[in-house]
Amino acid sequence: MFSKIATPIIAIIVFLGLWELLVWANGWPNFKMASPSDLPPAFWKYRELFLEMGWQTLWRTVVGLFLAVIVGTVIGMIIGFSRIARDALYPLLIGFNAIPKATLVPVISLLFIGQHDFNTVLMAFMISFFPIAVSVGIGLSTLEPEYRDILRALGASKATIFWKIALPKTLPEFFGALKVSATLAFIGTNLVEIVSPHGRGLGALFKSGETNGDYPLMFAVLIALAFLGIVLYYAVIFLERIFAGWADREAT
Amino acid sequence: MTVPEGTFAAVVGPSGCGKSTLTRLVAGLMTPDEGEVWLHGERVKGPRNTVGMAFQNPVLLEWRTILDNVILPLEIVAPRMPRKDREARAMELLEMVGLVGFENKRPSELSGGMRQRASLCRSLVHKPDVLIMDEPFGALDAFTREDLWQTMRDLRAAEPFTAVLITHDLRESVFLGDQVIVLSGRPARTQYVMDVDLPADRTLDVLFTPKAADMLHVLRDQIKIAQGREVDH
Numbered sequence: 280m281f282s283k284i285a286t287p288i289i290a291i292i293v294f295l296g297l298w299e300l301l302v303w304a305n306g307w308p309n310f311k312m313a314s315p316s317d318l319p320p321a322f323w324k325y326r327e328l329f330l331e332m333g334w335q336t337l338w339r340t341v342v343g344l345f346l347a348v349i350v351g352t353v354i355g356m357i358i359g360f361s362r363i364a365r366d367a368l369y370p371l372l373i374g375f376n377a378i379p380k381a382t383l384v385p386v387i388s389l390l391f392i393g394q395h396d397f398n399t400v401l402m403a404f405m406i407s408f409f410p411i412a413v414s415v416g417i418g419l420s421t422l423e424p425e426y427r428d429i430l431r432a433l434g435a436s437k438a439t440i441f442w443k444i445a446l447p448k449t450l451p452e453f454f455g456a457l458k459v460s461a462t463l464a465f466i467g468t469n470l471v472e473i474v475s476p477h478g479r480g481l482g483a484l485f486k487s488g489e490t491n492g493d494y495p496l497m498f499a500v501l502i503a504l505a506f507l508g509i510v511l512y513y514a515v516i517f518l519e520r521i522f523a524g525w526a527d528r529e530a531t
Numbered sequence: 532m533t534v535p536e537g538t539f540a541a542v543v544g545p546s547g548c549g550k551s552t553l554t555r556l557v558a559g560l561m562t563p564d565e566g567e568v569w570l571h572g573e574r575v576k577g578p579r580n581t582v583g584m585a586f587q588n589p590v591l592l593e594w595r596t597i598l599d600n601v602i603l604p605l606e607i608v609a610p611r612m613p614r615k616d617r618e619a620r621a622m623e624l625l626e627m628v629g630l631v632g633f634e635n636k637r638p639s640e641l642s643g644g645m646r647q648r649a650s651l652c653r654s655l656v657h658k659p660d661v662l663i664m665d666e667p668f669g670a671l672d673a674f675t676r677e678d679l680w681q682t683m684r685d686l687r688a689a690e691p692f693t694a695v696l697i698t699h700d701l702r703e704s705v706f707l708g709d710q711v712i713v714l715s716g717r718p719a720r721t722q723y724v725m726d727v728d729l730p731a732d733r734t735l736d737v738l739f740t741p742k743a744a745d746m747l748h749v750l751r752d753q754i755k756i757a758q759g760r761e762v763d764h
């Protein structure tokens with residue numbers, strides 16, 4: 280238990296130490312590359328902004344991710360249960376996923392002018408639903424017939440089979456996808472925050488750092504983003520432990 | 532083919548002849564293109580909850596404990612049965628197959644033979660009239676398999692049910708069956724029926740008697756015929 284917490288902390292300290300050393304050895308000034316020791320002052324100076332913007336970024340990401348879970352699961356169920364829907368939707372989904380989402384920013388900001396919150400949530404959603412849809416779809420379509428038959432032979436309805444067998448059986452795959460989606464959703468949120476004029480959130484803070492040539496601020500934003508990403512990731516792991524902990528086999 | 536109520540029919544036949552298909556027809560999971568299946572004077576048109584099924588894989592649900600796995604059919608067949616009664620019923624069966632003490636373990640913590648025992652409990656928990664088994668002991672090692680034959684025999688002595696057992700093990704068919712039905716190659720026909728007149732409370736020793744040896748010999752030849760091979764005498 281001790282080493283489980285100590286190991287990552289030591290790894291982070293070593294990482295920061297190497298970074299500091301790199302900047303110091305090269306004699307890089309602040310406008311080229313900030314060093315870890317510049318970060319605490321930057322955080323302190325803008326502490327209120329960080330809290331406010333961090334919260335903006337976090338809630339939009341979580342809402343976008345939440346939408347992605349719902350829509351992704353529904354799409355996954357459709358392609359998992361119906362062959363025809365699978366054949367019809369897969370090319371569309373893959374095509375949509377292949378579009379670099381940055382190119383969609385001007386499209387949605389024109390469609391929904393001034394709706395900054397909405398646009399940000401929408402982008403977080405669009406960038407993150409795909410892994411969920413695919414994993415649920417594959418999980419459902421590859422369910423072994425025998426699993427279905429143990430309940431079907433008793434005359435159970437399709438809905439019962441879904442709730443009692445198909446859904447729990449896909450949970451490990453679902454959470455695997457959710458971990459990927461959680462980080463993707465952050466990218467979506469920040470993309471819109473950075474690109475939009477008059478944006479809010481950590482992305483906007485990053486941009487203001489850039490405009491003002493405040494390099495320590497920019498790096499501090501990156502660290503804050505990384506921190507939020509880690510928090511969200513571990514929140515997913517926590518949920519996974521609760522709902523799909525059975526899939527985690529202990530080494531025997 | 533006919534299986535009288537309360538008796539045990541062992542079905543053997545060449546690989547791919549349609550044995551699994553037969554179990555799915557009897558269970559009502561498939562409807563026949565031709566012919567009919569009757570259970571207790573009623574034509575089988577779809578699944579019915581008086582049937583129990585067991586497969587070669589134990590197909591236990593990893594996220595449930597052994598006890599909850601065994602209870603599963605009761606949740607469908609007897610949704611209003613109190614939890615306490617369900618547990619009592621499941622424990623009764625787990626005790627018969629020697630799994631007391633494992634009821635709160637996950638399937639992954641059990642050996643293959645134990646999982647198959649739990650699977651048998653699950654197929655019997657709702658007291659089905661008919662138990663349909665598709666090679667349930669096929670993936671087990673020889674000793675575990677013989678253990679489970681005896682468990683099967685004891686289960687049937689404790690709670691009578693009609694049984695259809697698909698198997699590729701002739702000794703298993705003779706030890707467990709009241710009759711052994713040999714199917715021909717695809718499309719399967721009933722090629723040969725053997726009545727096994729061995730005592731009901733037979734022990735494994737019975738397989739070493741000359742009588743059993745003769746029966747096994749006859750069955751062996753019938754399988755060869757079903758496979759379309761020469762019988763060498």
Ligand SMILES: Nc1ncnc2c1ncn2[C@@H]1O[C@H](COP(=O)(O)OP(=O)(O)O)[C@@H](O)[C@H]1O
Nearest residue numbers: 544545546547548549550551552553717718719
């Ligand atoms: N009477 C039949 N008519 C049509 N197809 C059959 C028939 N019997 C078996 N088959 C087909 O043969 C294949 C093997 O059947 P299966 O029941 O799995 O054989 P077994 O369990 O004896 O190895 C399946 O694809 C099944 O659909």
Ligand SMILES: [Mg+2]
Nearest residue numbers: 550551552665
């Ligand atoms: Mg088969």
